[in-house]
Amino acid sequence: MLAKYNPREIEPKWQRKWADDRLYEVVEDPTKPKWYALTMFPYTSGDLHIGHWYAMAPSDVHARFKRMQGYNVLHPMGFDAFGLPAENAAIKRSIHPHTWTMQNIENMRRQIKSIGAIYDWSRETITCLPEYYKWTQWFFIKLYEHDLAYRGKAPVNWCPNCQTVLANEQVVEGHCERCRTRVTHRDLEQWFFRITKYADELRQYEGINWPERIKMMQRNWIGRSEGADISFALDYPGVTEKEISIFTTRPDTIFGVTFMVLAPEHPLVMKLTIPDRKAEVEEYIARSQRATDIERLSTEKEKDGVFIGTYATNRLNDEKIPIWIADYVLMSYGTGAVMAVPAHDERDFAFAKKYSLPIKIVNAPPGWMGGKLEAAYTEAGVIVNSKQFNGLPSKAGIDAITDYLEEKGYGGHTISYKLRDWLISRQRYWGAPIPIVYCEKCGIIPVPEKDLPVLLPEDAEFKPTGESPLKYVEKFVNTICPQCSAPAKRETDTMDTFMCSNWYFFRYASPHHTSAVFDMEKLKYWMPVDLYTGGAEHAVMHLLYARFFTKAIRDMGLIDFSEPFSQLFNQGTIIAEHQKMSKSRGNVVTPDEYVNKLGADTIRAYLMFIGPWEHGGEWDDSGISGISRWLNRVWNLVLDKYKPKIKEKSETEKAHIELQRVTHQTIHKVTSDLERIRFNTMLAALMEFTNYLMKVKKAGNVVDSAWKEAVAPLLLLLAPTAPHFTEELWQRTGSEYSIHNQSWPKWDKELTKDEEITLVIQVNGKLRDRFTVPVSITEAEAWQLALDSEKVKPYIGGKKIVKTIYVPGKLVNLVVR
RNA sequence: GGGGAAGUGUCGAAAUUGGCAGACGAGCUGGACUUAGGAUCCAGUGCCGCAAGGCUUGGGGGUUCGAAUCCCCCCUUCCCCA
Numbered sequence: 050m051l052a053k054y055n056p057r058e059i060e061p062k063w064q065r066k067w068a069d070d071r072l073y074e075v076v077e078d079p080t081k082p083k084w085y086a087l088t089m090f091p092y093t094s095g096d097l098h099i100g101h102w103y104a105m106a107p108s109d110v111h112a113r114f115k116r117m118q119g120y121n122v123l124h125p126m127g128f129d130a131f132g133l134p135a136e137n138a139a140i141k142r143s144i145h146p147h148t149w150t151m152q153n154i155e156n157m158r159r160q161i162k163s164i165g166a167i168y169d170w171s172r173e174t175i176t177c178l179p180e181y182y183k184w185t186q187w188f189f190i191k192l193y194e195h196d197l198a199y200r201g202k203a204p205v206n207w208c209p210n211c212q213t214v215l216a217n218e219q220v221v222e223g224h225c226e227r228c229r230t231r232v233t234h235r236d237l238e239q240w241f242f243r244i245t246k247y248a249d250e251l252r253q254y255e256g257i258n259w260p261e262r263i264k265m266m267q268r269n270w271i272g273r274s275e276g277a278d279i280s281f282a283l284d285y286p287g288v289t290e291k292e293i294s295i296f297t298t299r300p301d302t303i304f305g306v307t308f309m310v311l312a313p314e315h316p317l318v319m320k321l322t323i324p325d326r327k328a329e330v331e332e333y334i335a336r337s338q339r340a341t342d343i344e345r346l347s348t349e350k351e352k353d354g355v356f357i358g359t360y361a362t363n364r365l366n367d368e369k370i371p372i373w374i375a376d377y378v379l380m381s382y383g384t385g386a387v388m389a390v391p392a393h394d395e396r397d398f399a400f401a402k403k404y405s406l407p408i409k410i411v412n413a414p415p416g417w418m419g420g421k422l423e424a425a426y427t428e429a430g431v432i433v434n435s436k437q438f439n440g441l442p443s444k445a446g447i448d449a450i451t452d453y454l455e456e457k458g459y460g461g462h463t464i465s466y467k468l469r470d471w472l473i474s475r476q477r478y479w480g481a482p483i484p485i486v487y488c489e490k491c492g493i494i495p496v497p498e499k500d501l502p503v504l505l506p507e508d509a510e511f512k513p514t515g516e517s518p519l520k521y522v523e524k525f526v527n528t529i530c531p532q533c534s535a536p537a538k539r540e541t542d543t544m545d546t547f548m549c550s551n552w553y554f555f556r557y558a559s560p561h562h563t564s565a566v567f568d569m570e571k572l573k574y575w576m577p578v579d580l581y582t583g584g585a586e587h588a589v590m591h592l593l594y595a596r597f598f599t600k601a602i603r604d605m606g607l608i609d610f611s612e613p614f615s616q617l618f619n620q621g622t623i624i625a626e627h628q629k630m631s632k633s634r635g636n637v638v639t640p641d642e643y644v645n646k647l648g649a650d651t652i653r654a655y656l657m658f659i660g661p662w663e664h665g666g667e668w669d670d671s672g673i674s675g676i677s678r679w680l681n682r683v684w685n686l687v688l689d690k691y692k693p694k695i696k697e698k699s700e701t702e703k704a705h706i707e708l709q710r711v712t713h714q715t716i717h718k719v720t721s722d723l724e725r726i727r728f729n730t731m732l733a734a735l736m737e738f739t740n741y742l743m744k745v746k747k748a749g750n751v752v753d754s755a756w757k758e759a760v761a762p763l764l765l766l767l768a769p770t771a772p773h774f775t776e777e778l779w780q781r782t783g784s785e786y787s788i789h790n791q792s793w794p795k796w797d798k799e800l801t802k803d804e805e806i807t808l809v810i811q812v813n814g815k816l817r818d819r820f821t822v823p824v825s826i827t828e829a830e831a832w833q834l835a836l837d838s839e840k841v842k843p844y845i846g847g848k849k850i851v852k853t854i855y856v857p858g859k860l861v862n863l864v865v866r
Numbered sequence: 867g868g869g870g871a872a873g874u875g876u877c878g879a880a881a882u883u884g885g886c887a888g889a890c891g892a893g894c895u896g897g898a899c900u901u902a903g904g905a906u907c908c909a910g911u912g913c914c915g916c917a918a919g920g921c922u923u924g925g926g927g928g929u930u931c932g933a934a935u936c937c938c939c940c941c942u943u944c945c946c947c948a
Contacts, residue, residue, distance in 0.1 A: 261870095262870060262871070262945095262946095265869075265870065266869080266870075266946060266947085269868085269869055269870090269946090269947075270946095270947080270948085344867090346867065346868075346947095381948090467947095467948095468948095469948075471948090472948085585945075585946080586945090586946085588946070589946080589947085589948080590948070621945095622945085658878085658879095658890085658891070659878055659879085659891095660878060660879060661879085664872090664879095666878075667878090669877085669878075669892095671877085671878095671892065671893080672877085672878060672891065672892045672893090673892090674891095674892080674904080675890090675891045675892055676891085678891095678905095678906095679891085681905095681906095682906095685906095718882090721882085729878090729879075729880085729890085729891095730879095730880070730881095730889090730890080732890075732891090733879090733880075733889065733890035733891075734889095734890085735890095736890055736891075737889075737890065740890090807886070809885075809886050811885085811886095811931080811932075813931070813932085814885090814930090814931055814932035814933095815932090816886060819886065851931090852931060853931090854885090854931055854932080856885060859885055859886090860885055860886080860932090862885085862931055862932065863931085864931045864932095
């Protein structure tokens with residue numbers, strides 16, 4: 050009686066053996082080509098769901114494939130362990146964030162191990178441990194020393210009811226996530242990284258293989274636009290500012306300015322508002338704070354605003370123009386002020402119509418006779434009503450007018466980005482403390498390297514106060530100045546967790562190195578990452594920050610490459626009940642019960658089979674039995690003894706050649722699908738191969754050695770997908786341990802060649818007949834076949850053949866009339 | 867609103883990139899075997915039609931001998947926007 054496939058028994062057995070043998074521990078080996086395969090490390094939320102498997106299992110399959118191809122493969126795993134949920138758990142359930150996080154890691158590590166991946170656990174990296182965040186702090190200081198970190202004022206989300214600062218993700222449609230109170234803003238002194246310095250370089254993707262989609266998203270995020278800064282004169286009693294600066298991409302239309310619009314939160318608004326408009330302006334500002342940026346920028350929403358009662362002067366024609374505020378101008382973009390040219394901007398046009406503001410045409414559309422415009426004319430035209438610039442095409446006008454402004458000192462060429470400097474201060478406990486000391490005498494002093502890490506004190510209060518909990522830990526705050534030894538205070542904000550995930554992939558190269566941030570030799574061997582896989586939700590922030598960081602430390606001379614991830618691949622999202630899986634929605638699908646019932650190998654294969662990896666999709670376990678059945682068939686196919694019905698080789702020639710051909714075609718197909726990251730079709734090919742082998746087995750028409758030559762590749766090709774299953778079969782068929790140390794099968798191109806093809810006969814492009822013919826068929830023979838076909842004759846009888854098309858190996862097409 | 871991706875059987879999806887539409891699975895329908903199982907094996911399964919045959923890749927138009935694939939317009943869904 051044949052032993053049954055029992056994953057519950059064999060999976061833990063092999064996992065134990067692989068761990069005992071340290072099969073997947075990896076060391077630098079200059080004799081082998083390296084392959085660094087990285088999956089985005091998970092946040093320590095507590096438990097793993099099927100979405101984590103979807104990220105980890107297929108990438109492990111690819112890494113295993115590379116390993117069998119002879120690469121020295123680094124495939125590490127770790128945990129993104131700092132962050133707000135740990136602190137919320139502390140507040141809600143009185144459990145210390147450290148305890149909560151480490152417990153979660155324990156659980157998640159156990160769950161991840163059940164996948165059966167080749168993770169080298171000796172390299173595990175956890176961002177909330179001092180041995181890691183010491184170096185996060187070290188990098189902060191490097192950035193500070195290179196003028197890439199600075200302090201500045203920035204608004205934070207503030208809940209007046211909870212009296213606390215809120216992270217963006219805690220603000221839901223303008224309200225506090227916890228108490229539903231309307232969120233307001235407050236200015237705080239905070240730390241920034243000067244990512245904008247790299248804005249232009251970050252738009253370039255030379256030498257890296259990234260999805261167009263992600264590059265597009267990053268470029269949009271950076272949002273470069275060329276234009277001009279132009280200052281308008283101000284003269285308002287009691288206000289020291291004598292000018293106001295705007296950014297525009299259309300300086301060629303400056304003579305058409307009929308009003309100016311400031312963002313409601315522009316610092317000059319309250320200073321410039323005349324007394325009897327104050328109430329109205331204040332009310333508008335309050336109202337605009339409720340809208341999100343997306344709502345404010347929507348062209349569907351009717352533009353509204355308020356005149357603040359003051360005028361600015363257009364220095365090019367000395368016209369006085371009224372200053373308005375409107376929420377379609379954002380403080381965060383450009384200078385927070387725009388010159389409004391209603392004739393040539395859609396939003397300005399709508400605004401001018403609504404408030405009956407003048408519309409002055411300065412850029413004439415082709416054939417314009419001086420009449421009024423029905424809508425804003427935003428295309429290129431010819432400059433009119435603009436003094437000495439009249440007659441210039443608008444494109445040339447942009448330069449001419451900007452040059453003139455520059456000459457007069459009223460402004461000049463500039464490039465504006467949507468990208469803002471990266472605010473990294475968090476008024477939170479559970480993060481890496483910013484290693485800075487404030488001394489009354491010496492000012493801002495970075496903590497010296499020898500004093501790192503600045504440890505998070507264990508005994509902080511996590512009650513929401515609106516300030517960092519660290520502020521109330523006296524032992525932490527009070528220190529001495531590293532420079533003059535006078536009493537001083539520590540910075541109490543912690544760093545954004547994106548700073549931790551910014552560089553973890555560097556750490557895996559030498560995770561336990563203590564004398565420096567990296568072991569340079571090892572770093573040089575492994576970096577950059579050859580294939581980085583993860584969800585598209587990190588398209589901008591994490592991936593952009595990691596690129597910025599890499600370029601920044603390159604410029605410090607720490608490394609000599611510019612891009613951390615040579616290839617990027619985004620898998621899709623697994624959803625459940627038509628929504629993203631999340632604890633709060635209660636639709637989390639846990640893999641544990643599936644592992645228990647069906648085994649990891651089945652789930653690995655199923656996740657890859659449901660569709661292209663980049664698609665993701667609804668979790669639906671109804672199809673999983675197809676994989677189960679298939680693996681059971683393979684199990685029986687391999688273990689149930691093959692009984693050839695023939696003895697002499699000559700009899701078997703034709704069947705043997707065909708078996709070889711199918712085998713080699715399968716090797717070719719599986720290899721190229723793995724290379725292209727098309728796991729679903731790879732599995733379909735393996736299933737077809739299995740079906741074919743079942744037929745051969747039933748027929749018994751090849752000799753035993755030929756059979757074995759086909760079964761071995763089947764197991765090897767399946768090994769990355771079903772590592773435990775194939776290891777067991779490999780052993781049971783008496784082969785040498787471990788299957789995972791075997792070489793990837795190679796195909797012989799000669800053997801893959803078909804002897805016969807299907808020749809398709811078309812008439813006027815429509816299929817009329819088909820023949821199985823030898824590949825060697827000549828064009829003349831093909832035509833003979835077509836013309837003699839009984840099925841074709843009725844379609845050509847009595848008609849004239851006007852054209853013939855012959856596609857060798859595929860079809861003939863007769864065009865008749 | 868802007869930017870992006872995608873629409874193919876009952877369902878998940880294939881189609882080596884302009885050349886046999888629906889591979890491989892799921893489901894369903896028959897059948898075989900039966901120590902009655904949600905097991906295994908065999909056959910069938912896009913739609914209309916008794917058939918010959920016709921129709922069919924969200925809808926409409928176009929290019930081409932030939933279009934799921936390329937171009938234009940429209941519709942729908944999903945993703946991203948500190």
